[in-house]
Amino acid sequence: MWLCVLPLSHTLGRVSELDLVQLAENPDPRAPCLLLLDTSASMGGEPIRALNEGLTLLKDDLMSDELARRRVELAVVTFGAGGVRTAQDFITVEDWQPETLSAGGSTPLGEALSSGLELLRERKDMYRRAGLQYFRPWVFLITDGEPTDSFEEAARMARLADSERGLAFFVVGVDRANLERLSEIAPPGRPPVKLKGLQFAEMFLWLSQSQQRISHSRVGDQLARPPVGWSEVTS
Amino acid sequence: MTAADPQPALESGGWRLLAASQRGRAHVSRNQPNQDAWLAASRLDGGLVLAAADGAGSARHSQIGSRIAVATVVNTLTGSQVPTDADGARSLVIHALKTARRVLGAEARRRGHSVRDYASTLLMCLVTEKAVTALQLGDGALVVHDGTALTRLARPPTARFAGETVFLTSPEALDAVRIDCIPADGVTGIALLTDGLEPVATSLGNGDPFEPFFAPLFAFAEGAADDALQASRSASLQGLLASDRVTSRTHDDTTLLLAARSLPG
Numbered sequence: 020m021w022l023c024v025l026p027l028s029h030t031l032g033r034v035s036e037l038d039l040v041q042l043a044e045n046p047d048p049r050a051p052c053l054l055l056l057d058t059s060a061s062m063g064g065e066p067i068r069a070l071n072e073g074l075t076l077l078k079d080d081l082m083s084d085e086l087a088r089r090r091v092e093l094a095v096v097t098f099g100a101g102g103v104r105t106a107q108d109f110i111t112v113e114d115w116q117p118e119t120l121s122a123g124g125s126t127p128l129g130e131a132l133s134s135g136l137e138l139l140r141e142r143k144d145m146y147r148r149a150g151l152q153y154f155r156p157w158v159f160l161i162t163d164g165e166p167t168d169s170f171e172e173a174a175r176m177a178r179l180a181d182s183e184r185g186l187a188f189f190v191v192g193v194d195r196a197n198l199e200r201l202s203e204i205a206p207p208g209r210p211p212v213k214l215k216g217l218q219f220a221e222m223f224l225w226l227s228q229s230q231q232r233i234s235h236s237r238v239g240d241q242l243a244r245p246p247v248g249w250s251e252v253t254s
Numbered sequence: 255m256t257a258a259d260p261q262p263a264l265e266s267g268g269w270r271l272l273a274a275s276q277r278g279r280a281h282v283s284r285n286q287p288n289q290d291a292w293l294a295a296s297r298l299d300g301g302l303v304l305a306a307a308d309g310a311g312s313a314r315h316s317q318i319g320s321r322i323a324v325a326t327v328v329n330t331l332t333g334s335q336v337p338t339d340a341d342g343a344r345s346l347v348i349h350a351l352k353t354a355r356r357v358l359g360a361e362a363r364r365r366g367h368s369v370r371d372y373a374s375t376l377l378m379c380l381v382t383e384k385a386v387t388a389l390q391l392g393d394g395a396l397v398v399h400d401g402t403a404l405t406r407l408a409r410p411p412t413a414r415f416a417g418e419t420v421f422l423t424s425p426e427a428l429d430a431v432r433i434d435c436i437p438a439d440g441v442t443g444i445a446l447l448t449d450g451l452e453p454v455a456t457s458l459g460n461g462d463p464f465e466p467f468f469a470p471l472f473a474f475a476e477g478a479a480d481d482a483l484q485a486s487r488s489a490s491l492q493g494l495l496a497s498d499r500v501t502s503r504t505h506d507d508t509t510l511l512l513a514a515r516s517l518p519g
Contacts (some may be wrong), residue, residue, distance in 0.1 A: 036474045037494045041466035042454040042503060048416035085507060102483045150459040152416040184414075235280055235505055237393070237449060251283060 048152035050091045050234040051142055052111060052226075055128075055135050056101030056120065057162035057193070063122035064161060066193060066217055073219030074117040079110045080227035087227075088112045090154075090234040094138055098131035100124030109142045128162055128204075129170030131235040132177055136220065139186070154233050156186040159226060160204070161214075165197035174204040181206040191222065191250075221249035267383060268515040272488045275509040276495035278450055278512045282394030282501040289374075290448050290509040291320035293328045302381040303331040303508050304511050305409035308394060308448040310421055318373025322357035322361055323422055326354040331501075340435040343387040346435055347378060351389060355422055373421035377408075377446045381513070386444065387435045391427055393419040395456060399462045399472050402515075404463040406456075407434040419449070423497070443472035443514040450506030473513035 027191035054074075071124065074095075082088045093115055095107040100123030107115065108190060139156055146153045158177060181188040190205035191212045192198050225246060277288035289309030297362045303431060305324040309316025319376040330350040337343035345444075354376065362369040375392025388407035410432055413419060420430040445468060447455055457468045478484040494500060495508045 035490060035493075036470060036477075037490055039470035040494065041464070041470075042499065043457055043464035043467060045453045045458040048458075077314060152458060154417050155415045233417070237308075237506070 038126045046149075046151055047086075048154060048234075049146060050154040050230055051139065051156040052088070052091060052093050052107075053156065053158045054095045054232055055131050055158065055160040056097045056106075056119050057114055057126060057128070057164065058122050058124075059164060059167075060099070060123050060128040061164050062099065062162065062193075066201040067120060067122040068176060070161075070218045071117070071119050073223040074120075076220050077223040077227050078112060078115055078117055080224055081230065084231045085155075085170060085233040087234045087243075090176065091230045092142070094135070094142070096131050096135045096138065098127045103127055103130045103134050106140060108138060125167040125171045126164050127168040128160070128166035129168045129173045130175035132160065132170065132204075136173065136180075137174060155184065157230070158186055158188045160189065161193060161203070163193035163196050166204075167210050177204075178206045181209070182203070194219070201203045202254070212246050215249055215251050218249040222246070225249060228246040259384045260406070261316065267302070267381070268341045268486060269296075269302050269513045270469040270475050270515065271379070272475045272491050272512045273491035273510070274488055274495050276492065276501075276507065279501055279505040279508060283309065283318065283356040287317045288319055288507050289317045290399070290450070291317070291324045291374075291437070292446070292509050292511055293324040293394060294423075294511060294513075295328045295332045297332055297382070298480040300383065301336070301351060302444075302513055303328050303445065304377075304446050306394065306446040306448055306509050306511055307422075308375045308450075308507065308509070310375075311425075311463070312369040313373040313421075315367060316374055318359055318361070319374040319422070322358055322372065323354045323374050323376050325424065326350070326357045327376070330354075331378070331380050337380075337385070339384070340387075343385055344433050347380060347387055347389040347459070349380060350378060351376065351391065351422070351427075351431060352445055354429070358423060369382050369423050373423045374470035375419060377448075377450070377512075379407075379446060381438060381441075381442055381444065385435055386438050386441055387433070388445060389431060389433045391431045392421055393409075393452065395445075395447050395461070396434075397443075397445040397447075397455075397468060398441050399445075399468060399514075400440045401442045404465055405469055406461060406463060407436065408432040409461060428466070442515055442517055443475070445471070446509075446511040448509040449508060450485060450504050450508035451500075454500060454503050471510075471512055472514045475512040476516055477501060478514075 091112045092109045094109040180186045190211040205211040292306040305327040307320035307323040309320040325351045377390045380387045391498035478487045
């Protein structure tokens with residue numbers, strides 16, 4: 020019989036010098052996403068139910084993505100009964116418990132947009148102070164009617180920020196939304212989209228997929244994918 | 255090696271080169287190719303040419319763009335005359351960049367594509383006996399080691415947002431390009447990496463190279479004393495890029511070129 024003797028260096032070689040390589044720890048970059056939601060009286064019944072379901076779906080879908088769940092930060096500002104309310108200040112998806120929203124009241128869209136932009140400004144200031152990187156913020160406005168307050172100034176600010184590529188502003192009209200009015204609010208390069216029926220689920224899934232892609236490092240000069248599947252094609 | 259040992263015909267000034275490129279999880283799951291590309295070559299005068307490029311995720315054929323970019327750069331710089339001074343070196347690497355842009359444009363026309371389909375970042379390093387000249391366009395990093403300290407070369411302008419960068423095909427490319435030319439004296443390590451590795455190789459806040467990442471890697475590269483070791487150690491490097499500990503931190507394509515040498519004295 021013969022003995023096979025392995026040289027000592029062979030067994031020691033199994034410990035790779037590359038095990039000595041240490042990886043830098045870095046905080047996750049953030050992907051801020053602001054939702055401005057119409058909860059006025061006309062949203063009562065089916066629409067608000069579908070909206071609430073959509074928000075839960077948004078959270079669940081984002082949670083299924085390892086990076087998005089840590090990086091995406093959501094804020095929710097509602098406008099309806101009781102006026103404008105910050106239902107949720109920016110919070111990581113992981114920590115977000117979507118509140119069940121109820122419908123009522125008028126549509127102070129202008130004030131909501133103003134509030135939302137201020138919330139976003141404060142969040143960006145926090146990021147800068149903390150040395151956190153962040154992706155281009157998204158502002159997603161969903162309404163089923165038309166504004167009952169003066170919205171021109173807030174809309175102008177949002178459109179300006181969008182044109183300077185400081186944020187991406189999306190306007191979605193539901194049901195009997197006045198699309199003509201919404202065209203005055205939405206950026207010229209990104210006209211308002213009409214939701215197909217009450218397909219909030221499909222829309223929020225699209226939003227989730229978009230935020231996942233954004234939060235996965237480089238987007239470059241990538242434009243948002245067209246909102247197919249949940250939007251009506253208008254001639 | 256002793257003085258009696260035969261020297262390899264192209265010793266590249268004593269440089270040992272390791273390289274690896276790993277397709278990111280995001281591309282694996284979407285059945286997309288590795289959009290990073292790299293190429294390295296020895297110069298007849300013992301110098302080295304290194305190039306790495308990262309194709310834009312949104313560009314349809316960016317893996318073609320990145321490959322054309324590195325091939326053009328290496329082709330342009332490998333046979334070029336040694337620049338006589340820093341200005342000459344800068345002009346030469348700019349010329350390589352412009353040539354890459356031109357070739358991308360020509361290839362796009364030939365195939366009936368838009369040149370934007372080939373969007374890619376570009377990092378290059380020309381190493382001669384006297385100087386190390388680095389050019390960077392877009393994200394990623396160029397790092398040199400002088401035995402005691404690590405320095406970033408050709409650091410790009412700070413991007414406004416995470417995930418934004420400039421590409422070879424961008425109209426503002428020539429404004430965004432950065433070049434550094436330093437004496438080769440004392441340089442013992444050079445690394446090129448694409449942005450997939452930035453979160454583990456640098457401190458994202460200030461972009462500084464992370465010493466405990468690079469030091470063992472340069473030592474590992476320096477020990478690759480012959481072709482066989484360069485091959486096997488490059489394979490080990492590939493293993494590191496493919497490892498869970500790296501891929502759990504970054505889902506992007508990752509590419510790392512390491513050139514290392516020991517200096518006498």
